[in-house]
Amino acid sequence: MKQLLILSLVFSLLGCSGASQRSINYDAFGEYWYQGKAELNSYELEQYRYGEKRVGEAVLIFVTEDFWRDKQVLDEPQANESDAQKVLKLNMTKKFITGIYPYSMMLSVFTPVYDSIPAVKVTASVQEWCGQTYTQLKRNNGKYKAQLFSYFERESDQQLTLDAIPEDNLWTLLRLHPRQVPTGEVKLIPALLDQRLTHEQLEAEEATITIAPATESMAGFAATELQLLTVKYKAYPRTLHIFYTSAFPYQIAGWEEIRRLEGGKEEVSRATRKATMMIDYWTKNKNKFEPLRRKLKLDN
Template sequence: MKKLLYLALLTLLTSCNSGGSRSIDFDAFGAYWYQGKAELNTYTLEQYRYGEKREGEAVLVFVTEDFSQKKQVKLDDPQADQGDAQKVLKLNLTKKFVTGIYPYSMMLSVFTPVYDNIPAVKVTASVQEWCGQTFTQLNRKGGKYKARLFSYFEQEADQESSIDAMPEDNLWTLLRLHPSQVPTGEVKLIPSLLDQRLTHEKLEAEEAQIRITSAKQGMAGFNAADLQVLEVSYTSYPRTLRIFYASAFPFEIAGWEEERAGKDGQQEVSRATRKAKMVTDYWTKNKQEHEPLRRELQLD
């Protein structure tokens, strides 16, 4: 633990030149997030696709790790290159559901600096289904994002662009750092990369409104009095996101809603409700004897 806290302090001292430091209770943060373990959350998923609601499951994995500022990848040996090390809070979000005969598998990854007061340094998203696969990556360079999209759709193909806005996907990790880190009011956002893969809307900055309110009802084992709602609504992009989270540290995600208008004008609301949570070093749980842990997480 002392070694981890030392590395965290070192990262803070070496990264203050890139946007200042965040105002967070790092004693509480470190006690929870620097255990050498990840927080695993599983959710019952209701996902709209092709105008119909599909049943599936979603997983949120939150974990801190040392990231290379130069290469924007996980550092294998951060102690060997401490000047390049940057502590990040990583989110891996997965969704799995079936459309008719064939399955969808979607994954989002977000890497947000813990100490540097800057947005996510990298966001990636991939979608696999029987028609083909797509991949999107955002890399923060010079205060903007270099966006690259690789798609099997003819009208999209391979694209590169520069976007000056914060990724919507960064809100998940900012929320877990501390809700005070979430900007509210009118902002420019890059809409969720996974949603963009479903809508095939052009990948660009969009005007949005962010607000945080108290929940009107309980959800997933949380009383309404213990929940807050982070809501993102866009001016012209067809999407509204609501994240339901615990108002007390570590600000666990109870569930979320994604709302948009379908082609027939009907409002489609995709929902995820938490069913289980586990804090563990899952990367060491890779043998057959560990498969019962999936039942504890209520995974199919």
């Protein structure tokens, strides 16, 4: 435990260089997040695609790691050690079947733990039998350089500059501490995976963010144990609800993604947590560890 607290202090000092420090209880944060393990969460997924509801699985993986400020990649040995920053990383995966062929989607978000700035990098990819797409946001001088690569002719390859906060950043800000989430009227970059499904133009959108006590139970949690984060866009046809525990470490019990259709109809995609586990999963890559997937209630 002493080593964890020392590590927390070291990275706190590093993180204060060049940016204001976040207001977080770092003793509690370090005790949970600096165990050398990741938090794995599996979810039962109901995902709308092509006008029909599909049943699948989602996984949220949260873990802290070292990230280079200049290259915005995972820490590997280099001369300038002071350039490393601690980030909370989210890897989100969604898998579901559409008729005969599968969809595999993945989102990654890298948010500084100590520097009080938004995510430094967000990436998303979608693979299905028609082809694949990839989107990347990299923070530079307070804005995001966006790169989109798609097999669709009308989208093709694009480069954009966006001055807004990524919606995808809200997941990691929430896990740092709910008070890190901006509320009220905010300009957001809509969720990258949603944008790949809707094929809407990627641009900054006006939205309202609210946090309030949940009024319904979810995933074994009573409503009194949960808070509800809501993102509602003014023009972009999307609303997001994230249900999370009101006490640290603010675990994600589930979420809803609502897409507004013409004529007032809505498609509501949902995810409800099945299981959770703290584990150094990167060391569990032998066949003998496959039973761990059953503990997470994963089918595929």
